Amino acid sequence: MGEPAVKVSVIRMYEARQEIYPREIKGTYANLRWLCVFLTQLVFYGLPWMSWNGRQAVLFDLAARKFYLFGIVLWPQDFIYLALLLIVCAYSLFLFTAVAGRVWCGYSCPQTVYTEIFMWIERKIEGSRSARMRLDKQPWSAEKVARKSAKHLAWGLVALWTGFTFVSYFTPAHTLGSEVLTMTLGPWESFWILFYGFATYGNAGWMREQVCKYMCPYARFQSSMFDRDTLIVTYDQKRGEPRGARGRHVNKAALGDCIDCSMCVQVCPTGIDIRNGLQSDCIGCAACVDACNMVMDKTGAPRGLIRYATENAMEKGLGSADIRKRVLRPRVLIYSAILMLIVGMSFASLIGRDLVKLDVIRDRGSMGREVEDGMIENVYRLQIMNTDERPHRYRISVKGIDSIALATEDEVLLEPTASRAVPVRVRIAHGKGEKGSNKIWFELKAEDDERLRVEEQAVFIVPR
Structure with a gap:
C-alpha cells in the first residue's frame, strides 16, 4: 500500500503587481488637485529664473557656502534655520494629518504631482482607460511602438527638464543653460541632472x-496621527448597502444607493476599493468622491455617498457643522500653538539677525609677549562676515583694559556677502591689566550705517 500523496502549497512572500489604469475624472477635487499641480510647478520651475539684486533669487551656492533666499543670505553658521524649517515642516505635517488625514499626499506630494502630469501625458498619447488597456493587450505593431515611444519620449523630456531645474537651484540657471547648450556641462551637474x-x-x-x-x-x-475626528475619505455603508445594479426586475427599494458600478475603484490611483473601509494605501486624493458624486447625479440620488467625513460623524450621523466644531479639539490646538510659536520665533530671529558677524580667534602659538617700549602684545585673527548685499567699511576698536589699543590698521572694507580674515595686534602699557587672562571686547562698527555693529568677547594674556 503506497504512501498518501502530500499536498504542497506555495506561500508567496511578494504579490506580483497588478497594472492599474486610473480613469480620468472631473469634479471639484480633481480641479483642486490640478490647481495644486499648477501652483507647485509654477514655483518649482519658475524660481530659478527669477532675479534679485542682480543674482538668482533662490540659489544654494554650495561652492561659495552661501544660500540666497530673495533678500536673505544664509551662511553655514545659520544652519539653525534649516533645523527650524524641518521642525516647521514636521509640525505642519502633524497638524494637517490630524485635521484632514493624508491631504498632503493627495494634493501636493511631488509623487502625486508628477504622477498626475505623467498620466495626463499618457492619456493624451495612448487614449482613455479602455484604450490604454486594449493597447497593452494588443501584439506589438507599428502603431503600438509609435505610441509607446512617443509617450516615453515625452516622459523623458519632462524628467530631464525637472532634473535640470533641480540642479539650477545649486548652479545658476543661466550658467547651467549655457553649459548645456555649449556641451561644457561639468561631471557633477551632468550626474545630478540625469539622476x-x-x-x-x-x-x-x-x-x-x-x-x-x-x-x-x-x-x-x-x-498614529489619526483619531476619530480626523477627516478621511469614507464610504457611507448605512446609506450605500446593500449595493447592487439597477435592473428592470430588481426591487430598488431593497437596495442602497450604491449601484456597484466600480467607478470609485476605476479612478483610484492606488487601485483600492474605498468601500472596504479606511486603508493605508488610500492617499486621500478624493478621486472616488468626484466619481461617486457624478454617478449619484445620474441616478438621482443625493451626493455624498463617498465623502470627506470622520469616524465619529459616520457612526453618530453628525452633520457638516458638527464636524467643523470638532476640528478644534485639544490635539489640533496644541499642534497649532506649537507651530505658530516656532514660526513666529523663527521669523523674528531671521528678520532681526545681525547683518555683520564677528568671530575672534587668539593666536595660541604666540602668548602675551613684551614688545618695544615695554608694552604687552597679543595677536588675534578676526573673522568678519558681511551678510548684507551692499559693501561696507568697518572700523575695529577694542576695550576692556586701560590703555588698550590696536597696533594695526583699524579699518577694513568688505564686499557684499563676503567674509574676510583680518589679523590684528593688540597692545597695553606695561603694568596695566592683571597677570594672566583679562577679558576684552572687540567692537566692529560700519561707518556708513550705525545699525551695523557687533561686539565679541576675547581674552588678553598678560605674562606672569
Missing part, C-alpha cells in the same frame, strides 16, 4: 502607486 531625471521618470512613470504603498514611510505611521 534626478531618472528618479522622476521611474517614480512617476513606472512605479507610481508602488512608491505610495511600499516605499513611503508616511503610509505606515499615519495611523
Whole structure:
C-alpha cells in the first residue's frame, strides 16, 4: 500500500503587481488637485529664473557656502534655520494629518504631482482607460511602438527638464543653460541632472502607486496621527448597502444607493476599493468622491455617498457643522500653538539677525609677549562676515583694559556677502591689566550705517 500523496502549497512572500489604469475624472477635487499641480510647478520651475539684486533669487551656492533666499543670505553658521524649517515642516505635517488625514499626499506630494502630469501625458498619447488597456493587450505593431515611444519620449523630456531645474537651484540657471547648450556641462551637474531625471521618470512613470504603498514611510505611521475626528475619505455603508445594479426586475427599494458600478475603484490611483473601509494605501486624493458624486447625479440620488467625513460623524450621523466644531479639539490646538510659536520665533530671529558677524580667534602659538617700549602684545585673527548685499567699511576698536589699543590698521572694507580674515595686534602699557587672562571686547562698527555693529568677547594674556 503506497504512501498518501502530500499536498504542497506555495506561500508567496511578494504579490506580483497588478497594472492599474486610473480613469480620468472631473469634479471639484480633481480641479483642486490640478490647481495644486499648477501652483507647485509654477514655483518649482519658475524660481530659478527669477532675479534679485542682480543674482538668482533662490540659489544654494554650495561652492561659495552661501544660500540666497530673495533678500536673505544664509551662511553655514545659520544652519539653525534649516533645523527650524524641518521642525516647521514636521509640525505642519502633524497638524494637517490630524485635521484632514493624508491631504498632503493627495494634493501636493511631488509623487502625486508628477504622477498626475505623467498620466495626463499618457492619456493624451495612448487614449482613455479602455484604450490604454486594449493597447497593452494588443501584439506589438507599428502603431503600438509609435505610441509607446512617443509617450516615453515625452516622459523623458519632462524628467530631464525637472532634473535640470533641480540642479539650477545649486548652479545658476543661466550658467547651467549655457553649459548645456555649449556641451561644457561639468561631471557633477551632468550626474545630478540625469539622476534626478531618472528618479522622476521611474517614480512617476513606472512605479507610481508602488512608491505610495511600499516605499513611503508616511503610509505606515499615519495611523498614529489619526483619531476619530480626523477627516478621511469614507464610504457611507448605512446609506450605500446593500449595493447592487439597477435592473428592470430588481426591487430598488431593497437596495442602497450604491449601484456597484466600480467607478470609485476605476479612478483610484492606488487601485483600492474605498468601500472596504479606511486603508493605508488610500492617499486621500478624493478621486472616488468626484466619481461617486457624478454617478449619484445620474441616478438621482443625493451626493455624498463617498465623502470627506470622520469616524465619529459616520457612526453618530453628525452633520457638516458638527464636524467643523470638532476640528478644534485639544490635539489640533496644541499642534497649532506649537507651530505658530516656532514660526513666529523663527521669523523674528531671521528678520532681526545681525547683518555683520564677528568671530575672534587668539593666536595660541604666540602668548602675551613684551614688545618695544615695554608694552604687552597679543595677536588675534578676526573673522568678519558681511551678510548684507551692499559693501561696507568697518572700523575695529577694542576695550576692556586701560590703555588698550590696536597696533594695526583699524579699518577694513568688505564686499557684499563676503567674509574676510583680518589679523590684528593688540597692545597695553606695561603694568596695566592683571597677570594672566583679562577679558576684552572687540567692537566692529560700519561707518556708513550705525545699525551695523557687533561686539565679541576675547581674552588678553598678560605674562606672569
